Amino acid sequence: MSQTLIRLALGDFWDRVRRPAYAVILIAAVGLGYVATPAKEAGWVVMQIGTYRGTYNSAYIGMVVALAGTVWLSLGGFYVVRNAISRDESTGVGRLLAAMPLRTWAYLLAKFLSSVLVLSSMLGVLAVTAVVMQLARAESMTVNPVELLSPFIVIALPLMAFTAAAALLFEAIPLLRAGLGNILWFFIWAFIAIGGQSPNAPLGGIGVHSVVRSLAADMKAQGIDPQQVGEFSLGLTVVDKPLKTFIWHGFDLSPGFLLGRYALVAIALALALLPVLWFPRFDPARAGALAASGADPGSAPEGAATPAPVMWEDRRSTQARSAGFTTMPQASVHYGNPALRLLLGEVRILIQGTPRWWWAGVLLLTVVAQMVTPATGVTRILLPLAWIWPVLIWSRLGTQRHEYGVEAILGAYPSARIRVAAEWAAGFVLTAVAGIGPALRMCTGSDTQGLVHWLCGALFIPSFALVLGTLSRTHRLFPFAYLPLWYATVNGIAPVDFMGAIRTGNGSPAGMPPAFVLLSAAVMLGIVFLSSAARRVTARI
Amino acid sequence: MLELIDITKDYRGGKRAVDGMTMRLETGMLGLLGPNGAGKSSLMRIASTVTRPTSGQVLFHGKDVVAKPDVLRRTLGYLPQDFGVYPNLTSREFLSYLAAAKGLSARSARARIDELLELVNLTEAVKRPLGKYSGGMLRRVGIAQALLADPKVIIVDEPTAGLDPEERVRFRNLLSDLAADRVVMLSTHIVSDVESVASDIAVMAGGRLLRRGSPEDLLAAVEGRVWEVLVDPADLPAIQKGQIVSRMIRTSSGVRVRLLTHVPPYATAQRVEPDLEDAYLAIVNHATQAVPSAVSAGQKGWQ
Numbered sequence: 001m002s003q004t005l006i007r008l009a010l011g012d013f014w015d016r017v018r019r020p021a022y023a024v025i026l027i028a029a030v031g032l033g034y035v036a037t038p039a040k041e042a043g044w045v046v047m048q049i050g051t052y053r054g055t056y057n058s059a060y061i062g063m064v065v066a067l068a069g070t071v072w073l074s075l076g077g078f079y080v081v082r083n084a085i086s087r088d089e090s091t092g093v094g095r096l097l098a099a100m101p102l103r104t105w106a107y108l109l110a111k112f113l114s115s116v117l118v119l120s121s122m123l124g125v126l127a128v129t130a131v132v133m134q135l136a137r138a139e140s141m142t143v144n145p146v147e148l149l150s151p152f153i154v155i156a157l158p159l160m161a162f163t164a165a166a167a168l169l170f171e172a173i174p175l176l177r178a179g180l181g182n183i184l185w186f187f188i189w190a191f192i193a194i195g196g197q198s199p200n201a202p203l204g205g206i207g208v209h210s211v212v213r214s215l216a217a218d219m220k221a222q223g224i225d226p227q228q229v230g231e232f233s234l235g236l237t238v239v240d241k242p243l244k245t246f247i248w249h250g251f252d253l254s255p256g257f258l259l260g261r262y263a264l265v266a267i268a269l270a271l272a273l274l275p276v277l278w279f280p281r282f283d284p285a286r287a288g289a290l291a292a293s294g295a296d297p298g299s300a301p302e303g304a305a306t307p308a309p310v311m312w313e314d315r316r317s318t319q320a321r322s323a324g325f326t327t328m329p330q331a332s333v334h335y336g337n338p339a340l341r342l343l344l345g346e347v348r349i350l351i352q353g354t355p356r357w358w359w360a361g362v363l364l365l366t367v368v369a370q371m372v373t374p375a376t377g378v379t380r381i382l383l384p385l386a387w388i389w390p391v392l393i394w395s396r397l398g399t400q401r402h403e404y405g406v407e408a409i410l411g412a413y414p415s416a417r418i419r420v421a422a423e424w425a426a427g428f429v430l431t432a433v434a435g436i437g438p439a440l441r442m443c444t445g446s447d448t449q450g451l452v453h454w455l456c457g458a459l460f461i462p463s464f465a466l467v468l469g470t471l472s473r474t475h476r477l478f479p480f481a482y483l484p485l486w487y488a489t490v491n492g493i494a495p496v497d498f499m500g501a502i503r504t505g506n507g508s509p510a511g512m513p514p515a516f517v518l519l520s521a522a523v524m525l526g527i528v529f530l531s532s533a534a535r536r537v538t539a540r541i
Numbered sequence: 542m543l544e545l546i547d548i549t550k551d552y553r554g555g556k557r558a559v560d561g562m563t564m565r566l567e568t569g570m571l572g573l574l575g576p577n578g579a580g581k582s583s584l585m586r587i588a589s590t591v592t593r594p595t596s597g598q599v600l601f602h603g604k605d606v607v608a609k610p611d612v613l614r615r616t617l618g619y620l621p622q623d624f625g626v627y628p629n630l631t632s633r634e635f636l637s638y639l640a641a642a643k644g645l646s647a648r649s650a651r652a653r654i655d656e657l658l659e660l661v662n663l664t665e666a667v668k669r670p671l672g673k674y675s676g677g678m679l680r681r682v683g684i685a686q687a688l689l690a691d692p693k694v695i696i697v698d699e700p701t702a703g704l705d706p707e708e709r710v711r712f713r714n715l716l717s718d719l720a721a722d723r724v725v726m727l728s729t730h731i732v733s734d735v736e737s738v739a740s741d742i743a744v745m746a747g748g749r750l751l752r753r754g755s756p757e758d759l760l761a762a763v764e765g766r767v768w769e770v771l772v773d774p775a776d777l778p779a780i781q782k783g784q785i786v787s788r789m790i791r792t793s794s795g796v797r798v799r800l801l802t803h804v805p806p807y808a809t810a811q812r813v814e815p816d817l818e819d820a821y822l823a824i825v826n827h828a829t830q831a832v833p834s835a836v837s838a839g840q841k842g843w844q
Contacts, residue, residue: 325684325711328718329656333691335615336646345638352629405625409686411591412619412696413642414611537593 004102008110012084013117022118025080029073029122033129036068037061037137040242049215050230053243056133057140058148059250063211065130066151067234069123070206073156074163075189077122079182079480081115082167086177094282105276108168112272115164123152123160139245147250154253155207158264159192165268172275179392179479186483197234203267204260208234214251222246342418346426350396361389362434369437375445376503383438383454383501384490387461390434391486395478397427397462398469398528420466420532424525427462435499453500453509456517460498463521463528470528542567542724543588543613543694548597550583550748558583559594560748566694570720572735572742573728574821580748581728582622585698588726589619601694615644618692620683622699622728628672632663632682635671636689643690650689657685660715676703684712694724701734713738736817744824752824759820766803767819770810771795780806785826787819801826 016022036046037056045053047064054060088094097107131143166188170181196205204210216226224246369382401407410419432439435458442450461482468478489497489511497511498520504510543566550559558580564571575581586592588599590610599606599613606613626635633654640650658664661681666674671682680703687695697716701709716725717738729735735742736756743753752759767787772780774796780786784806788799799813800806801823 324662325660325708325715327656327660328715329653329660329688329691331649331652331656333653334646334649335644336649338641338644338646341637341641341647341650345634345641348630348634349627349638352627400627404627405623406627408591408621408624409619409639409683410642411586412589412614412617412621413639414614414644415642419642 005106005110005113008102008107009113009117012111012114015087016081016114016118017121021080025076025122026125028076029069029125030129032068032072033065033126033133035236036065037130037133039137043240044236044238045233045243046236047232047234048230048237048239048243049212049219049226049232050228051243052219052224052229052246054215054248055139055245056137057247058134058142058144060248061130061134061137062127062148063151063155063248063250065126065133066123066156067208067211069126069152070156070159071193071234073119073122073126074159074192075186076480077119077160078163078167078185078189079476080122081118081164082171082181082476084111084115084168085171089282098281098283104279104281105273107281108172108273108275108279112164112168112269115167116161119160119164120157123156126156127152150250150253151211154258154261155211158261158268159206161265161268162271165271169271169274172279179395179475182476182479183391183483186479186487190487203263204257207257207261208232210254210257211251215248218248219246339418339422342422343425343429346419346422347429349400350393350423350426350430354393358389358393362386362436365389365434366437366440369441370444372441375441375447376507378438378441379447379450379501379503383435383499384486386435386438387431387457387499388486390430391479391482392475393430394427394461394465394482395469395475397423397465397478398467398471399473399475402473403475416532416536417529420528424462424466424528427465428458431458431461447507449508450500452514453511453517456514456521457499459521460517463524466528467524470531542602543726544598544600545584545588546598546600548584548587548594548599550580550587550592551595558748559587562597562745562748562750564743564750564753566724566726568720568722568724569741570716570725570727570735570739572739573726573745574730574732574735574742575728575745576730576825579730579746581730581745582698583748584745585619585696585726585728586621589617589696590614591619591621613694616690616693618687618690618695618697620687620697620700622702624683626671626674626679626682629670631668631670632658632674632685633667635682636686639686640689645690653689653691654685657688660688661685677705677708680704681708688719692723694726695719696726698728699730700727701729701731709734732818732821742817744821746825756817759817759824760815763801763815763820763823765812766801766823767813767815768800768802768806768810769797769813770800770807771797772807785822787822 035044038044038046046068047053054064085094088097127149130148134143134148135141166185170176170185173181175181176184192206195201197208198205199209201209212232215232219226219229365382365386369378369386372378372382401410410416413419435454439451439454441447442454464482465478468481469475485496485498489499489501492502494502494510495512497509498517500509500511502510545562545564545566548559548562549557551557560580562580562584573581573584583592587594590599590606590613593607601613604612630638636654636657637650640654645653658667661684663678663681663685666678671679674682680700684697684700687697695716700716701712704712713734716727719725720738720740727735727739740755741753742756742759744751744759752762771792772795774791777789777796777798780798780800785801786798787801790797799819800810801819805812
């Protein structure tokens with residue numbers, strides 16, 4: 001059985017790493033390693049203790065890169081590996097495996113191991129980047145592999161296992177297998193990444209607190225009072241002047257610390273195997289009901305350009321009469337201006353399958369926006385709420401004709417540019433409808449500046465979604481990119497506020513200037529048209 | 542009307558799918574035959590402006606449609622081998638969107654869609670989302686969209702996949718009717734799909750055009766080279782290894798084998814009339830050069 005597991009896991013792993021997207025992921029990992037180890041004169045840091053950081057020796061550089069990986073790969077990596085089951089579903093491999101004498105737990109375990117392998121390979125790239133960066137920064141030229149690698153193994157790897165297990169579990173739960181799961185993970189991740197640094201976090205959290213204690217001990221030993229220099233910070237932070245350095249020699253792994261890490265791996269294993277209780281083994285009869293109950297506004301197939309097999313075939317379809325093909329159409333063909341009908345079609349395509357509760361949510365937000373006082377509550381709370389509500393629907397922009405395989409037909413249709421414009425306009429209509437409540441309130445409150453920012457936001461969001469969807473051809477990238485931007489806005493970081501949610505003392509919008517938001521939207525739209533044209537020229541449909 | 546001139550298509554990795562194909566298509570039906578991987582679908586995609594050729598020209602009424610594809614796209618009906626649909630739209634909504642993409646007026650689109658849904662017999666299923674359709678019903682939606690704008694050029698790639706036997710016959714007849722005043726290009730690897738309706742057949746393999754002509758021309762090439770003989774089932778492996786076997790029927794007295802060869806393979810072999818499948822196999826396998834090796838000429842068949 002162990003050989004079967006290894007072969008299944010490796011087969012799945014090779015299938016994933018041979019996809020072009022994997023190269024992009026590895027490049028991103030190298031980029032993360034670079035960002036985590038800035039030069040002295042750089043204006044940012046990823047880990048600091050007040051005004052200090054460690055000298056870039058193997059222990060410190062290994063730790064800082066591993067912690068950056070722990071925090072960011074547990075977010076990005078989740079979206080990378082959360083197609084383990086859906087790929088087997090869309091390619092039909094799942095049904096082949098289901099007909100084999102393969103136990104469900106073995107299948108799930110192999111998928112879990114494959115996802116851990118993918119995430120581990122990203123950690124491996126980060127570790128190599130850490131070595132290169134240590135030599136490039138040249139603050140210590142002695143490479144100690146044990147000190148450099150141990151943070152990757154004892155801190156980052158357990159969390160990658162947890163991430164892989166969560167991704168598998170989410171895929172196996174119909175309600176979470178699509179966009180809703182993507183959003184939920186963002187908030188779970190935020191909770192783990194922030195709460196996991198607390199000294200009171202169960203199982204040692206993400207393992208940072210022990211590191212902080214060790215860093216503080218070495219600082220004290222070097223005559224620096226960690227209480228005086230400021231707080232420990234993990235995350236991209238802008239610094240005004242270069243940080244001072246101290247030497248950190250690494251930390252001793254206590255049995256308690258290791259036990260916490262092992263426990264995390266054990267929990268991950270249990271989570272990965274939990275779906276054994278209900279996993280339908282690609283049986284349409286069992287999965288149909290589950291899939292139907294789990295429909296969410298972002299549901300979309302996993303990347304198959306060919307039509308998805310008709311798995312949930314309605315019984316009535318077999319009763320459909322066969323085609324006559326006898327009466328030739330007689331109606332003559334006339335051409336006209338199809339712009340409005342194209343827009344209507346694109347709106348239909350964009351909102352297809354959106355459940356009623358979603359529209360009820362829009363209606364509720366619209367009504368509540370007219371009642372909330374003061375008006376700043378509308379812009380500060382309800383506007384961000386209104387513009388997170390459609391995130392799964394926006395994520396369809398630029399992706400659906402590829403993900404559903406309709407491109408095979410549309411490739412031979414005229415007016416490709418007009419279709420792209422209509423798709424963007426459909427996105428704008430959706431954004432405007434979702435945000436109509438706050439906009440109406442701004443109108444009644446004569447908040448002209450707010451309205452201008454609102455309009456810019458309504459132009460910005462569909463452009464952002466369309467550019468990411470067009471370039472990546474997957475609905476998974478947009479929520480991943482939009483959520484941090486939205487989250488930062490909600491948390492009052494004015495420089496990234498694109499919707500006019502954050503106000504100054506006198507009530508005027510404090511966010512990005514409207515001209516900048518408009519320019520960004522225009523640039524993104526330009527990229528959409530250019531990349532669409534380039535695709536048509538290179539005929540890579 | 543539609544000309545493909547010295548078309549070559551190379552994919553990334555160096556695979557050459559189409560190799561110097563030149564074809565001129567006029568009113569009527571061209572049946573494009575070839576084994577899987579022959580390059581038929583690549584050629585169809587190039588002819589329908591979906592894929593750009595690596596080199597060569599595609600001309601429609603003398604205009605270069607590689608540079609300006611919309612010239613052809615407005616009057617083209619294309620049914621690809623594999624395609625998807627938006628699963629939550631109904632067939633009418635989907636066709637309405639495609640009609641708008643074609644540029645049809647609202648009134649014209651409505652009338653055409655009504656007639657086409659009737660033609661493909663989907664009027665009863667018109668309110669159901671496409672995600673609930675069977676494979677055959679989706680294929681019919683594909684056929685309907687190909688006929689939306691009353692196309693002057695119809696390019697259909699393996700169009701009968703998913704249709705039931707009756708539908709296949711009727712669809713072939715429909716294509717035959719359409720070919721009366723249109724260019725119809727039909728690609729398939731099923732010989733029976735073209736033999737009854739195509740007046741012009743092209744056989745391709747390895748990205749190249751092997752032979753083009755009327756069914757009679759193709760049959761003439763294998764005239765006198767098709768034999769039938771009853772053999773011992775035990776001899777089958779040797780026969781299949783050495784000769785082109787176009788058909789086998791097991792009977793209580795042995796296996797009746799249909800062979801393609803220049804000379805009588807057995808003393809008891811009977812020469813039979815070739816059909817298009819024999820001609821196709823002969824062309825693809827270079828049967829005209831095939832020399833029997835495993836079973837010598839004159840050897841007795843199983844009596």
